[in-house]
Amino acid sequence: MEINVGAVISKYRKQKGITQQALADFIGISKASVSKWETGQSYPDITLLPILAAYFDVSIDKLMAYNAQLSAAEIRRVYTSMKHAFETQPAETVLTSIHNLIRRYYACYPFLLQMGLLLLNHYDLLPGDSLETKKKTYVTEALQLFVRVRQSGRDLQLTAKAVELEGYSLLLLNRPDDVLALLGEYVPEQLPADSLIAGAFQQKGDLQRAIATSQSGLMQDLSLIMSQLTNYMTLLGKDPERLKTTYQRGQAIAEAFDLVNLNPAVWANFQLAALKGFAQQHQTESVTTTLQLFVRVMATTKFTWELHGDRYFDAIEPWLNQLDLGPQTPRVTGHVKQTLIEFVLNNPALKELRKEQPIEQLLKELEQIKARE
Structure with a gap:
């Protein structure tokens, strides 16, 4: 994870119109320390982050240029990048990247859903002694992501997708009773949304x-x-x-x-x-x-x-x-x-x-x- 806190401090300091020395005096450190932060030679001590955030009147996440949520376009770009990485990088490197991304955006539920899908679709390309071992390891990991999305996500369409993918993962793991407990034993009746949406556009004259x-x-x-x-x-x-x-x-x-x-x-x-x-x-x-x-x-x-x-x-x-x-x-x-x-x-x-x-x-x-x- 790249930390750009130095560049952010420099930006807010200049917006506030103060010198490095003035900021250093307020924090109680040397001017050289502020200079090293802003040039990326070192980072502020973690205990100073709340003080800096309060001084600039921003959140700590904003101070560290960190956003826990990704846009749909950003999620798509990350998935595409990871998909192509399987063709150009060692499997161990790709897996490390996936795990780092999951940790970084663990509160972004649409992203977690897609990372689970990535693991489901490529478990055979990831590190492991045998195909069966790979399936058990990475499908289980994907299952845990889908469960998190189902339990914590607030978007109904997103959680519905998570339930379906959870069921698919359980089936791959040879857990039929869990599939039936999750989805039921009969196919639910469905009202086709596409017909309703098309009808609405037709009524609007579109x-x-x-x-x-x-x-x-x-x-x-x-x-x-x-x-x-x-x-x-x-x-x-x-x-x-x-x-x-x-x-x-x-x-x-x-x-x-x-x-x-x-x-x-x-x-x-x-x-x-x-x-x-x-x-x-x-x-x-x-x-x-x-x-x-x-x-x-x-x-x-x-x-x-x-x-x-x-x-x-x-x-x-x-x-x-x-x-x-x-x-x-x-x-x-x-x-x-x-x-x-x-x-x-x-x-x-x-x-x-x-x-x-x-x-x-x-x-x-x-x-x-x-x-x-």
Whole structure:
């Protein structure tokens, strides 16, 4: 944490129109001590801070140029900086920076929420002996941040996000009873706020804002239903027909909205879940069809790993820009294609089918694509 108290003392002293000697006489120290403060050679003794603050009629935090709260734009900049740091700095250095920032802004609840999200999305890149150890360590740390936000935050939307992320963290830590105790056993009824906001803009005669609001709601609903279908497929290991039907319906939605270009992360998770399920059930034909699509997209599509609209969702930019992290994705996006390809190549169920044609050839093509990335 950088302390700029000397520069602040110099500023307030000059505003007050007094000399270094006059300030020194009031405090009861030497002029040389004041000079060293203002040039950054030394800092005032902690016992002098209340006296200096009272003399200049400011708070101690203001005297030390410290603000416990960050703006939304500052939080976004810090998150972006930390995300990029994973690609340029040692993991130990990044972790130290994260911990220092958390301590410094421990009373800034929106910031704590984003630091918890940062830990959730990158625990595999942080120091640790094994992936399981990393998950337990850093997801637990993120969980503690979410609990603090839930218990101490006063903003209802913020605490609602904290509850959801707390539940997700508990699930990652294999604590199902705690998830149910936190969230309940049934999905709560929801009144879609986007429809209400759009209706309000329509009543005001602002049709463009109404359209933009509806588009942002549709965009979120699209990502949500595809994520729900992805999760649902993981539950259908003993129901091949329902798995196949679920994939077909989800794929129809993905094609209708050009999801591979609109939101490649959601598209990829959906395809990988289907591929894993089909492989575990030894549905060779479905594995081949899904793998062919995956290979073709990996070979021909240049993904944009930021949230964005398209010709259909052409009014959502203001909504994207006001998100906590703006249009950026929460996860480091470097080498994403390689990570997706490795997931397929290292899938044990697919290894069992590797000798099947044309699965063997498709996996070889994936290896070649990975080598080019």
